[in-house]
Amino acid sequence: MGRRKEVELADIVVPPLGDVQEVRVVRWLRDVGDEVEAGEAVAEVEAEKATFVIEAPVKGKLFAILVPEGRTAAPGEVIGKIAEKGDAE
Amino acid sequence: MRPGWIRVEVSDVDTVRRMDEILSRHRLHTVCWSARCPNIPRCWGASTATFMILGDVCTRSCRFCATKTGWPGGRVDPEEPERIARAVAELGLSYVVLTSVDRDDLPDGGAAHWAWVIAEVKRASPEAVVEALIPDFSGKRGSLETVISAGPHVVGHNLETVRRLTPRIRDPRASYELSLWVLKAVKELSPGILTKSSLLLGLGETAEEVRLAMEDLLEAGVDILVLGQYLRPGPDKAPVARYLSPEEFRELEEEALRMGFRAVVAGPLARTSFRAAEVYRELSCG
Numbered sequence: 267m268g269r270r271k272e273v274e275l276a277d278i279v280v281p282p283l284g285d286v287q288e289v290r291v292v293r294w295l296r297d298v299g300d301e302v303e304a305g306e307a308v309a310e311v312e313a314e315k316a317t318f319v320i321e322a323p324v325k326g327k328l329f330a331i332l333v334p335e336g337r338t339a340a341p342g343e344v345i346g347k348i349a350e351k352g353d354a355e
Numbered sequence: 356m357r358p359g360w361i362r363v364e365v366s367d368v369d370t371v372r373r374m375d376e377i378l379s380r381h382r383l384h385t386v387c388w389s390a391r392c393p394n395i396p397r398c399w400g401a402s403t404a405t406f407m408i409l410g411d412v413c414t415r416s417c418r419f420c421a422t423k424t425g426w427p428g429g430r431v432d433p434e435e436p437e438r439i440a441r442a443v444a445e446l447g448l449s450y451v452v453l454t455s456v457d458r459d460d461l462p463d464g465g466a467a468h469w470a471w472v473i474a475e476v477k478r479a480s481p482e483a484v485v486e487a488l489i490p491d492f493s494g495k496r497g498s499l500e501t502v503i504s505a506g507p508h509v510v511g512h513n514l515e516t517v518r519r520l521t522p523r524i525r526d527p528r529a530s531y532e533l534s535l536w537v538l539k540a541v542k543e544l545s546p547g548i549l550t551k552s553s554l555l556l557g558l559g560e561t562a563e564e565v566r567l568a569m570e571d572l573l574e575a576g577v578d579i580l581v582l583g584q585y586l587r588p589g590p591d592k593a594p595v596a597r598y599l600s601p602e603e604f605r606e607l608e609e610e611a612l613r614m615g616f617r618a619v620v621a622g623p624l625a626r627t628s629f630r631a632a633e634v635y636r637e638l639s640c641g
Contacts, residue, residue, distance in 0.1 A: 316393035
């Protein structure tokens with residue numbers, strides 16, 4: 267008998283970027299509901315010195331965009347969530 | 356407007372965060388952090404970092420650099436050498452890059468502390484290669500002797516920019532001639548040591564001025580040249596005059612190799628410690 271499927275939510279995080287207080291989310295490269303592969307570029311954030319391309323930490327569906335384009339986030343902040351479907355069989 | 360090639364892919368956030376946790380736990384400073392280096396996700400993701408010793412407050416204020424300026428009044432943390440050595444061992448680093456703030460408040464510019472850190476790292480990780488990216492020690496030969504006697508494998512000192520722009524970009528206590536003197540003196544004191552220097556490009560220098568600076572560095576016996584794009588760390592720092600294309604960096608790399616440097620690392624995001632271990636291996640095996 268199959269058990270209930272559990273949905274794990276993985277965080278999309280702005281990494282530590284040094285003595286940087288905030289970054290701006292320039293672009294989301296995927297929409298909520300899109301399937302993404304682990305390691306696929308999902309967002310671009312911009313600091314004073316460079317643009318950083320944030321990759322999906324796991325394979326799944328982009329579940330939520332917590333910081334939309336044009337808004338700022340701090341290093342370490344969760345800017346989105348990916349729903350990773352885990353089947354606990 | 357910043358060009359599209361100043362981009363860094365962030366693939367392993369967990370390793371970057373683990374590195375951040377280890378460095379914080381050992382209460383260590385890195386130039387990566389202070390300089391807001393865009394290579395943090397790449398280097399820390401590969402578990403490498405450039406440790407900044409003698410605190411995080413620099414007695415000088417250069418217009419390209421984001422490190423805090425102040426006057427630490429002669430204070431030095433005596434536990435720092437051991438903490439660095441422990442972190443290097445915990446991270447299992449085989450190549451360690453050390454640098455420091457300028458410490459004009461100390462009579463020896465911090466040279467004794469430098470030697471102590473190198474010795475501790477070598478004691479705790481005897482196989483590790485140590486690269487020391489040193490300040491100018493205000494031209495004190497005795498200070499250079501102290502650092503070199505600790506036995507670093509590579510000694511770097513950055514010229515940073517061309518002669519004409521030096522007074523505008525670097526702190527008034529730094530000078531183009533003094534930096535060349537440091538590089539020359541290191542070679543005189545220890546001819547077998549590999550020396551290294553970096554230029555930040557895009558500050559308003561001309562191609563001819565870059566060529567002259569490269570000639571001066573060769574004349575000073577420098578083995579390894581690093582050429583990278585200047586990126587403004589904050590709004591109060593020198594503006595970027597121009598972004599050089601990756602193609603221009605490739606051409607400069609070829610030119611520098613033709614001129615006689617033993618190794619050249621050039622690219623928009625190239626920094627002194629960038630590809631450092633790889634270059635050292637190439638040179639020491641060749």
